[in-house]
Amino acid sequence: MNVIKLVSRLRGDGVFRATRGFSSETTIKTNYENISWPEPEIEDVKKQLRELEGGRVTLYKDETNGIAQLCIDHVEKKNSLSGKMMVEFHEAISTLEKWETGKGVLLFSKGDTFCSGGYLETVKALSAPEGGFRMSALMQDAVMRLRNLPLISVAVIHGQALGGGAELTLCTDFRLCTPKSEIGFVQARMGITTGWGGGLLLKKLVGHPKALDIMLTSRRLKLDEIKALGLVDGIVNPDGRLNESSQWLNSKVEHLPVSVVHAVKKNVLSSSFYEERQIFGGVWGGPSHLEKLAQNIKHN
Numbered sequence: 478m479n480v481i482k483l484v485s486r487l488r489g490d491g492v493f494r495a496t497r498g499f500s501s502e503t504t505i506k507t508n509y510e511n512i513s514w515p516e517p518e519i520e521d522v523k524k525q526l527r528e529l530e531g532g533r534v535t536l537y538k539d540e541t542n543g544i545a546q547l548c549i550d551h552v553e554k555k556n557s558l559s560g561k562m563m564v565e566f567h568e569a570i571s572t573l574e575k576w577e578t579g580k581g582v583l584l585f586s587k588g589d590t591f592c593s594g595g596y597l598e599t600v601k602a603l604s605a606p607e608g609g610f611r612m613s614a615l616m617q618d619a620v621m622r623l624r625n626l627p628l629i630s631v632a633v634i635h636g637q638a639l640g641g642g643a644e645l646t647l648c649t650d651f652r653l654c655t656p657k658s659e660i661g662f663v664q665a666r667m668g669i670t671t672g673w674g675g676g677l678l679l680k681k682l683v684g685h686p687k688a689l690d691i692m693l694t695s696r697r698l699k700l701d702e703i704k705a706l707g708l709v710d711g712i713v714n715p716d717g718r719l720n721e722s723s724q725w726l727n728s729k730v731e732h733l734p735v736s737v738v739h740a741v742k743k744n745v746l747s748s749s750f751y752e753e754r755q756i757f758g759g760v761w762g763g764p765s766h767l768e769k770l771a772q773n774i775k776h777n
């Protein structure tokens with residue numbers, strides 16, 4: 478038995494992040510012999526994974542309504558994520574972090590599959606133990622930063638979401654499904670477990686026993702079960718799902734200024750009264766607050 482030292486820190490809405498440089502340490506035992514790794518530098522991981530080609534992840538920012546489209550596009554390989562696509566996903570989220578006028582983002586895919594997880598060519602290229610650890614560091618960082626965006630995020634799930642793809646369905650604020658949506662945490666069946674943040678997110682969303690059951694059985698959840706688990710926020714048609722999802726999201730944010738959308742999102746992510754007060758202080762007395770006060774709004 479050997480030991481990997483991970484440093485963890487509670488962030489935002491309570492999602493633990495494997496990261497470096499913080500004071501509390503967690504020790505994890507592996508069943509690998511004589512292996513111990515330092516926390517990888519994300520830029521180093523990106524350099525390595527960028528070489529593993531296939532497909533693309535694209536970002537389009539619609540400045541007219543403030544809603545971005547983050548698209549997984551590797552249709553011929555069922556939208557599995559190559560190393561290069563993981564890097565593009567990570568970089569798209571970095572771009573969104575700087576989008577001050579944005580209100581929301583849709584995560585969606587081309588074709589008939591949401592995402593079939595890691596591209597098996599990439600998975601094979603990274604199959605030495607440290608490869609998975611490094612990929613996980615990059616994808617967890619991306620997922621955590623997507624969750625922590627001040628934008629309202631929506632996953633548009635059409636077709637199968639398997640393995641890492643299942644994990645990606647959980648990293649947004651909302652989920653819109655089509656009648657053909659299927660989510661499969663198939664990792665255990667493949668001799669592994671979640672590594673893109675999915676285990677913790679699943680537990681947060683459906684509770685401890687159900688998360689265990691879903692992950693141990695590796696069964697594919699069909700729409701009825703996804704709904705029963707409370708994971709579905711709306712149903713869209715397979716054709717035209719992007720437009721419908723955009724309208725669904727826009728209807729929630731179009732009447733609000735960017736500052737309020739961001740404040741509401743940050744508040745839901747916050748984990749203390751102190752944080753709430755900081756966010757509140759950022760909008761109180763601001764232009765939109767004063768404008769609304771002047772309107773003498775009644776809520777009846």
Ligand SMILES: C[C@@H](C(=O)O)C(=O)SCCNC(=O)CCNC(=O)[C@H](O)C(C)(C)COP(=O)(O)OP(=O)(O)OC[C@H]1O[C@@H](n2cnc3c(N)ncnc32)[C@H](O)[C@@H]1OP(=O)(O)O
Nearest residue numbers: 553554555557593594595596597598639640641642664672
């Ligand atoms: C990172 C890790 C994690 O959990 O952390 C993971 O995600 S592990 C990855 C977990 N995902 C998987 O193991 C998915 C394995 N794939 C499948 O179960 C199946 O392909 C389905 C996704 C259910 C689709 O089945 P269906 O019969 O509709 O199509 P198909 O099998 O002919 O697939 C069409 C083409 O996409 C390819 N394809 C599908 N999924 C792929 C993947 N994840 N990586 C690489 N290629 C993949 C097939 O090999 C095939 O290529 P050709 O046309 O060239 O023959």
